[in-house]
Amino acid sequence: MSRLLITFAALIGAAAVATGAYQTHGLKNALERQGVEPGKISERVTHCEVAVKFQMYHALLLLAIGIRAEQSSTRASYIPAGLVIGGVALFSGGLYLNVFTGNLLHWSIVPAGGLSLILGWLSLACCPTRKTLGNSG
Numbered sequence: 001m002s003r004l005l006i007t008f009a010a011l012i013g014a015a016a017v018a019t020g021a022y023q024t025h026g027l028k029n030a031l032e033r034q035g036v037e038p039g040k041i042s043e044r045v046t047h048c049e050v051a052v053k054f055q056m057y058h059a060l061l062l063l064a065i066g067i068r069a070e071q072s073s074t075r076a077s078y079i080p081a082g083l084v085i086g087g088v089a090l091f092s093g094g095l096y097l098n099v100f101t102g103n104l105l106h107w108s109i110v111p112a113g114g115l116s117l118i119l120g121w122l123s124l125a126c127c128p129t130r131k132t133l134g135n136s137g
Contacts, residue, residue, distance in 0.1 A: 005066030005081050012088060013059035020052040044099045051095035058088050058117060076127035080120045087116030
């Protein structure tokens with residue numbers, strides 16, 4: 001399961017890099033071609049920047065959780081991982097939905113994602129770890 005978390009972290013990180021590159025090099029022009037108002041373009045670009053940053057930070061956190069899970073004999077690392085994955089999906093995904101479509105399914109998607117990310121960090125602090133047998137150092 002820890003390999004799956006590391007794979008998720010890598011995919012989330014790669015997607016953040018790709019989205020950040022698009023945001024930097026093509027998003028503004030694409031939104032202009034769609035006829036989005038200049039003020040809304042600036043807002044959407046800013047939202048994309050925030051989404052990319054949070055996605056990348058949490059890809060790194062998920063990577064650390066995956067590495068920690070490899071070294072631990074407890075499944076407690078999967079609680080923060082689930083909260084982080086769900087939080088990224090809701091927080092960054094909600095912002096991306098607004099950036100690329102101009103719509104948000106429900107106003108609470110992004111704050112719910114933020115809460116999930118906060119709980120992921122807090123649950124990481126609360127999760128006990130034990131070293132696997134044979135790993136004394």
